[in-house]
Every structure is written in C-alpha cells, then in structure tokens.
Amino acid sequence: MKTTPKRSGTGPMVLGMYEPLSRYNVTVTVTRDDGELPDLAEFAVAADEAAWRRSASIVSAHLADRIISIVTVYSPDRYAAVAIARAVVSDALRRLDPADPQAGETRLRAEARPTSPA
16 A cells, blocks of 8 residues: 655645635615616515625615615625625626616616624
8 A cells, every 4th residue: 555645734825825715795786777677576586696605695675767686795804795786786687687788778876884793
C-alpha cells in the first residue's frame, strides 16, 4: 500500500481574499415608464425562486406605480450586496416574461443598509 505524505495546513490560500460576510437589507424599487407592473403573486413566486438561487431572501410590496422589495443578502460588502439584490429582482422580472419588449424600460433603484449584528 502506497501512501502520500500529508501537507501541513489546510490547502492553498490567497492572501487578502478572506472577508467576513455581513448581512445587508437592500431595498430595490421597480418602476416602469408605462406604469404596467407584473402581477404581484406571479412576481412573488419568481422573486422567491430567484432569491433562492442566489442564497438570499426577498419580501415585496406592490403599490399602484411600483414594487418595493427588500432583499436580504449575506455579502462581504455593500457593493456586492446591491449587485446580488438587483440580480435577484432582474431575474424575477425576466422570468415572468422573457419576450417582454418593454423589459428595457424597467427601472431598478437599489439602496443597501447593513443589518446590526444583534
């Protein structure tokens, strides 16, 4: 039986690549120039699936002229959290109607707030 010597340590490491994850609540607002928004129930299902794929969670409220979503993301920084949250909402909108010619007119605005550790 042939054995290979074990290396000390846990494996290859890249210095400076470890950043602890923080929890961010990112508010994403969806508006359309024509004022037509997707059905709330359909959007909620699509957004939940999109959030699950990105290890996030989402809660949305449907108003007359906009959808306000709060996406909770664990991320190393605020910029990554905003990018993930926008991707979740974009994926949900794209999944509802991939052939929608007005998808380009959808406006997304995002703002991240770190959640307190308590």
